[in-house]
Amino acid sequence: xxxxxxxxxxxxxxxxxxxxxxxxxxxxxxxxxxxxxxxxxxxxxxxxxxxxxxxxxxxxxxxxxxxxxxxxxxxxxxxxxxxxxxxxxxxxxxxxxxxxxxxxxxxxxxxxxxxxxxxxxxxxxxxxxxxxxxxxxxxxxxxxxxxxxxxxxxxxxxxxxxxxxxxxxxxxxxxxxxxxxxxxxxxxxxxxxxxxxxxxxxxxxxxxxxxxxxxxxxxxxxxxxxxxxxxxxxxxxxxxxxxxxxxxxxxxxxxxxxxxxxxxxxxxxxxxxxx
Numbered sequence: 125x126x127x128x129x130x131x132x133x134x135x136x137x138x139x140x141x142x143x144x145x146x147x148x149x150x151x152x153x154x155x156x157x158x159x160x161x162x163x164x165x166x167x168x169x170x171x172x173x174x175x176x177x178x179x180x181x182x183x184x185x186x187x188x189x190x191x192x193x194x195x196x197x198x199x200x201x202x203x204x205x206x207x208x209x210x211x212x213x214x215x216x217x218x219x220x221x222x223x224x225x226x227x228x229x230x231x232x233x234x235x236x237x238x239x240x241x242x243x244x245x246x247x248x249x250x251x252x253x254x255x256x257x258x259x260x261x262x263x264x265x266x267x268x269x270x271x272x273x274x275x276x277x278x279x280x281x282x283x284x285x286x287x288x289x290x291x292x293x294x295x296x297x298x299x300x301x302x303x304x305x306x307x308x309x310x311x312x313x314x315x316x317x318x319x320x321x322x323x324x325x326x327x328x329x330x331x332x333x334x335x336x337x338x339x340x341x342x343x344x345x346x347x348x349x350x351x352x353x354x355x356x357x358x359x360x361x362x363x364x365x366x367x368x369x370x371x372x373x374x375x376x377x378x379x380x381x382x383x384x385x386x387x388x389x390x391x392x393x394x395x396x397x398x399x
Contacts, residue, residue: 143277143299144331144367147285148320154299154328158201161276161298161338163260165248168195170294170333172277174260174349175199178253180389183336184352184376185215185246197248205251210388212381214243230363236355243311244354245376247388263341263348263379268305268313271341272324273350276300279333284317284369287362294333301328303373305341305350312374313339313351319369329356329373332366339375351375 145154158164165173165181173183181197188209189195196203218238226232278298282288302324303315317329330337330353339351352375359370378385390396 143275143279143301143328143334144282144284144288144317145299145301145328146320146323146326147283149326151281151299154301154326155297156276156300158298160300162200162257164199164276164278164298164338166198166278166295167336168197170279171335172279172337172353173197173248174336174338174352175254175257176259176262176349176385177389177394178255178257178259179250180259180394181248181250182349182352182378182385183246183248184354185211185242185244186217186354187336188246188248197250199254200257202254204254206248207251208249208392210247210249210392212243212245212384215246216242218242226364232358232363236357239355239374240311243376243381245352245378245381245384247385249392249394260338260340261346261348262382262385263343263350264382265343265379268341268350268377268379269308271305271350272302273305273315274300274302274340274347275328275330275334275337275353276340277330277334277337277353279335279337280331280367282331282367284319284323284327284329284367287365287367288331292332299328300326302326303328305339308377310380311377312354313377314357314372314374316372317369329367329371349378351378 163175171187173181337353
């Protein structure tokens with residue numbers, strides 16, 4: 125219930141065909157083959173992550189498999205067991221009371237405030253390495269704002285004029301869209317879903333079921349991971365809905381967690397950076 129509220133309410137638990145598109149562009153232009161991004165990891169049921177080392181997947185904490193799920197993660201058509209899920213110590217689980225309050229009042233403002241203070245990031249150690257899939261490099265810089273980024277997912281789809289398809293599946297066809305990163309802080313990067321004609325030719329945002337999905341920018345000739353889909357700020361007229369023009373998507377700012385990522389992998393059997 126909370127995972128769905130995160131997106132439906134104002135959290136984009138992108139454990140969400142994914143990607144919400146422009147209403148004036150053919151959906152076929154957004155669809156891509158799985159081979160275009162083999163490092164995408166499908167969480168159990170819904171949600172995504174990204175392979176960043178042969179035995180490691182990075183995702184949003186709220187989209188990570190929970191203890192006792194006996195889950196497997198699919199990467200490039202193969203399933204891998206989960207050896208361990210390591211949540212950032214600053215991750216906060218949203219209280220049920222906040223979701224109930226938002227549904228009762230029609231205002232997700234307190235949810236937004238809560239999510240903004242949470243470190244929504246997790247590492248997953250696989251039981252066996254995905255050795256045949258090239259990992260995605262992390263972005264180490266600080267120049268994300270102003271960059272045009274690609275976002276990829278298989279979650280719920282729809283268009284900016286009418287929102288998500290009612291009762292649509294949270295796991296569909298793989299899609300890729302683009303958006304311009306407009307700002308960031310110590311935890312998150314964000315972009316806005318602009319309506320035509322202001323939006324990019326393939327403007328889009330993530331949908332329900334795309335939590336943990338990748339946000340990528342091109343840097344030094346390669347696509348690098350800068351963000352993970354986390355939550356949205358909805359426009360007032362659609363305060364408890366996702367997928368409409370004007371909404372702002374918040375993505376975990378990967379560059380601010382580089383030290384934590386490397387330290388966790390080093391202490392849990394992964395490669396350690398040389399001094």
